[in-house]
Amino acid sequence: MRVGIPHAGNIYIPLKAIFQRLEVDYVIPPLNNQRTLSLGVKHSPEGLCIPFKLTMGNMIEAAEQGADTLLMPGGYGICRLGYYAKIQEQVIHDLGYNAEMIQLGVSEQKLLGLLQIIKRLTNNAPWPRIISACRFGLAKLNALDDIERLVQKTRATEINRGTANQIYTEAIKAIDDADNYRTLKQVKKTYLDKLQNVTRDPQARPLVVGITGEFYVLLEPFSNMDVEKELGKLGVEVRRTTFISEWTKFSLFLNPLGVDEKSKIHRAAQPYLKRDVGGDGWESVGEKVLHANEYDGLVHLAPFTCMPEIVAQNIMPKTRENTPVLTVLCDEQMGKAGLITRLEAFVDLLEYRREKRNNSH
Amino acid sequence: MATIGIPRALLYYQYYPMWQTFFGELGAETVVSPPTTQAMVAAGSARVVTDTCLPVKVFCGHVLSLTDRCDYIFIPAVRSIKSKTYNCSKFLGLPDMTRAVIPEAPPVLDIDIDVNRGKRVLYQNIYKLGRNLTRNPTKIRQAAINAWQAHLDYQSLMSREGLTPPQAIKIEQISGRASMIDSTLTQPSIAIIGHPYLLYDGYINHRLIPRLEQANYKVSTPEMVITAELEAATARLAGGTYWTYEADVVGAGEYYLRSGVSGIIGIMTFSCGPDSLMMHLVHRQAAMLSNTPFMNLTLEEHTAEAGLITRLEAFLDMIQRKKKRQVETCV
Numbered sequence: 001m002r003v004g005i006p007h008a009g010n011i012y013i014p015l016k017a018i019f020q021r022l023e024v025d026y027v028i029p030p031l032n033n034q035r036t037l038s039l040g041v042k043h044s045p046e047g048l049c050i051p052f053k054l055t056m057g058n059m060i061e062a063a064e065q066g067a068d069t070l071l072m073p074g075g076y077g078i079c080r081l082g083y084y085a086k087i088q089e090q091v092i093h094d095l096g097y098n099a100e101m102i103q104l105g106v107s108e109q110k111l112l113g114l115l116q117i118i119k120r121l122t123n124n125a126p127w128p129r130i131i132s133a134c135r136f137g138l139a140k141l142n143a144l145d146d147i148e149r150l151v152q153k154t155r156a157t158e159i160n161r162g163t164a165n166q167i168y169t170e171a172i173k174a175i176d177d178a179d180n181y182r183t184l185k186q187v188k189k190t191y192l193d194k195l196q197n198v199t200r201d202p203q204a205r206p207l208v209v210g211i212t213g214e215f216y217v218l219l220e221p222f223s224n225m226d227v228e229k230e231l232g233k234l235g236v237e238v239r240r241t242t243f244i245s246e247w248t249k250f251s252l253f254l255n256p257l258g259v260d261e262k263s264k265i266h267r268a269a270q271p272y273l274k275r276d277v278g279g280d281g282w283e284s285v286g287e288k289v290l291h292a293n294e295y296d297g298l299v300h301l302a303p304f305t306c307m308p309e310i311v312a313q314n315i316m317p318k319t320r321e322n323t324p325v326l327t328v329l330c331d332e333q334m335g336k337a338g339l340i341t342r343l344e345a346f347v348d349l350l351e352y353r354r355e356k357r358n359n360s361h
Numbered sequence: 362m363a364t365i366g367i368p369r370a371l372l373y374y375q376y377y378p379m380w381q382t383f384f385g386e387l388g389a390e391t392v393v394s395p396p397t398t399q400a401m402v403a404a405g406s407a408r409v410v411t412d413t414c415l416p417v418k419v420f421c422g423h424v425l426s427l428t429d430r431c432d433y434i435f436i437p438a439v440r441s442i443k444s445k446t447y448n449c450s451k452f453l454g455l456p457d458m459t460r461a462v463i464p465e466a467p468p469v470l471d472i473d474i475d476v477n478r479g480k481r482v483l484y485q486n487i488y489k490l491g492r493n494l495t496r497n498p499t500k501i502r503q504a505a506i507n508a509w510q511a512h513l514d515y516q517s518l519m520s521r522e523g524l525t526p527p528q529a530i531k532i533e534q535i536s537g538r539a540s541m542i543d544s545t546l547t548q549p550s551i552a553i554i555g556h557p558y559l560l561y562d563g564y565i566n567h568r569l570i571p572r573l574e575q576a577n578y579k580v581s582t583p584e585m586v587i588t589a590e591l592e593a594a595t596a597r598l599a600g601g602t603y604w605t606y607e608a609d610v611v612g613a614g615e616y617y618l619r620s621g622v623s624g625i626i627g628i629m630t631f632s633c634g635p636d637s638l639m640m641h642l643v644h645r646q647a648a649m650l651s652n653t654p655f656m657n658l659t660l661e662e663h664t665a666e667a668g669l670i671t672r673l674e675a676f677l678d679m680i681q682r683k684k685k686r687q688v689e690t691c692v
Contacts, residue, residue: 045637047633047636047637076445076446079634080635082603083604086600087642090645272461274457275438275454276453281454307449308450313410318464327410
């Protein structure tokens, strides 16, 4: 059995660590690139969103490398994502690959379901080994996200543009290579220190822009054309609340115990959107309201034809909190130059607003 | 007497008799918006972001046309009507979205329909809705029971007599039970599959049903199949049901593919989330069985009528030719 996984940001690093520790044969398809996208677009029903098309590309590339068991999130109550594994399995079979698709019902089965699937993949490895492997995976995930948070801050004020990005790329590689807790801890400390020591402009007062929207396009830089890096180049500090480590912490461990980290966001959205609309639509509206005083502006990322985010997009401009929102729809037709122009115009607008506000005080 | 506005869009076609009975029993009058027009679609489209799908734009147009004509507007948020199913986000957020984009609309009466959360919650929600009109719980209970009965009657009327929702609504209103259409069984039939708000809105689909009838075909729709058969067909093709209104597309598609109709036309709108997957399933199945011609029409507000007619003519020609060839080989 060879296990293949789709990409979503850095999720492959902890998964790889888990598979290695449990001696599962695995395939990590190439990181998302133009070929992945072309393959995905070619073999997907046309009306589907970019997360489907990219993961479809990943699946095909994994199958090309001999994967016969593919993991894909799914299950009821999210959005059309719940239906994706079914269609993707058909496409894989139609292409002549004999691979089995395993649905990870993350929203219903929670931690136990996930652990049971891992147990199945490892051919009944003993529980202590599985749990220790997952812990190590989580440690890597946390390290990655801690570094990314600091990178988002550093990008905005560094004097030599691009330093933070370079350190980040190196850090990802180093964390991926770390094979025990000691090296992992060392690597994390080294790179956090490196980022702390990047020379910054002491006078810079970066604009703060929140990034919210749909989970996949937020986390997969290839699908959003590196929107965070581009904002960093414009001297903007990016803040994002969605991180995979946060998500796993809550939806796998704390939510089943009754802790609801999102209740604050949902309460904030109440006056405008009273109910869950699937995906991350409710959270998008809530984040705008909740962080109105912290953020100078909000970039709202959504895949083209995403149902929950269209509801959010319709409601967001109508809230009393008048933080400017730039909705960026991501799909295979997106052009980088167009995105940059829009971001530049948005940042200009935010700067102008800030100046006006300061003058009036 | 309170008047309640009901937009003639989205779920109207499925549930109008039920809603009418419920509000009627509570002493309110229902006002339905007129059939869709170009001006309504333009007005609705101007309110929402461009990426919103056509049916929701149409819905907003209907709400706008009702703004001065009623005291309340009824907009339900239907999440599931069977356990473990799920609906498109636009249905879930419909009341909130309408409030946001049409602030001048009369107060919105909304209700959460989610059977996943249990009967108790559902009954409480119905009670909460009724409370807007009366304080008498027994009256609300009776109204809900009668409304449900009206809905069942409406469904069985359609499947028994082979009627479309607009025809059935008309019959129920004049409360005559005489069969309106004389279904000659020998007439070849074309099945159209899709959600009722696309099939029966003549503006959205450019009067597809009259066009097919003019070409001398009997038109079969998902409502003409009894629910149990639709569910069985859905299970055959898709395994478990995922979407709340999956039977309209997947169930009807699978059913008609094996029923010997002359052709099937699938109707969906551009950027429809659920249909992009469901229509794909039916399309794939049609290709696999390859015994019934299948055409998928994707509509949006820019769809040109002439283009649609051309495709329809080509499709009907193909069916004719296929039949002729079959006759020739038999001879």
